[in-house]
Amino acid sequence: MILVTGASGGVGTALCLELAARGEDLALTARDRGRLEALAERVRAAGGTATVHPCDLRDQEAVAELAAEVLALHGAPSAVVSLAGHSLRRSLADTIGRPHDLVRLTGTNMLGPAALLLALLAPMSRAGGGRLLVATSASARIPTPGWAAYGASKAGMDAWLRAIRPEAEQAGVRITVVELPLVATAMAAPTYGDRPRGALTPAQAAARVLRGLDRAPAMVSPPWARLAAVLSQAAPALAARGAGTGAEVARRLAARTSAPCGREGQGRGPGGQGRADQERRR
Template sequence: MLRRVLLSPPACRDLRPLVAAVRGKAVLITGASYGIGEATARLLASCGAEVILLARSGERLEVVAAEIRGAGGQTSVYPLNLTDLEAVRAVASQIAANHPRIDAIISNAGHSIRRPVLDSTERDDLGRLLAVNFSGPAALLLALLPRMVAQGGGMIVNVSSASAMPPGIPRWAAYQGSKVGFDLWLGSVANELHGRGVRVSSVYLPLVRTRMIAPTRAYRFAPALTPLEAAQSVVYPLVQPMRRVAPWWLKGQQVATLLFPDALDRLMGGAEELVRRLTRRKR
């Protein structure tokens, strides 16, 4: 219980309002083959939504879809690598042709890399994460937005991260940069769509126990939400029209960043220096 209070943003744990909000609606979910996306797909399907599943891993998507159908849910599958912009446009056209309307888009697909910046240049970490976390999801939304506006509106939910807010965290430059970029881009789009029936919400999740964090040893014993707990927060904007869904402490972090930026930067830099020293000693 304490872990949930400390970590969790507002969440839809009572499913009755969610059933009322999504029954019979079509919800598109990216990154739906594992983790938060899979949990969100299963949750929405159990509440009567038709879930449109997108992810790179087509075989895994089919497994998830078969299990959803076996439980009485409605779903369709579109394998898609978001870094392939031509494929993004082609799949968007297929979706538009096959589905009369899309009531909500949950932009969940993403990837993280934790690596010192001096070790990441030859690996093109920034380019790869910008493609997965920014340009790919943006291209998909741009392909589907005209349809959503024409149908009279809909909902876009951006599954973001609490680390998409300052301060800058050492070794997470590519991840933070790509997530912050998409978050700000989508915020600008939301303001441009004001009054046109399309609502936008960003959900800033804390640590979630998924495959994505498994390579980071520091997170093995850190408090984290389960994928289902995260999914309950992801769907919250479908029930409550909130522009931002975040843990209660995130506003305090933002205020501290504004009031004490130099102190926080020194703290982050000092922590990184300590890690380097400890690493050298172990060698």
């Protein structure tokens, strides 16, 4: 059985349907039960099996219950694909007085997923091993103004996974981190619109995740993101200046292109017009 978190999201749904076509047994989790049940129907119709396990990853007790429920029903998963995520674009000025942004984002993008993996690692190891695959973001390793809380939450998860990798792999559990670029899903829409130029489709992103699952590399990441990450480590002051300039250029471009016809809060670039903060849901 493969446990997929964020199963009902754009990338998660596309991935689950691919796995279903292979006849996989899936355990699906996210918060909204209705969306999970609708997806489970589609998984069954596509040739897989699915059980649904609603859970808010920000709630550590609920995460422990989720792990216990999945283990009791299925035994240890052969793989966990951690796709659940929450994003938020907000400038530093607008973040002042909002430390809870960090709490919310780390809860969904790091603390909840890490707690879930901690609860499953030992049973997976006892069952002969397995795979963990976690979606992070290029902004985890590249300074991205406006995305500080999101980038920090993904970077925290990335650092945690790198640190546990040697011990996890000794226990038979291989870890793959997938750094996704922009994907045209509900997560990206409030900032970039429904069809952002240059974005992957959910199916393309799911194909990257699936390749990661099949081949088990330590990391799946676009070459440009790897290069930018190395440069930002080697020359942090220069990288910060470059990121600041890039954000300002993007803000001006977006101000020019989105003002007359953009929907409220739907600027076409990282600095788009509209709300100062853009996120899918609170």
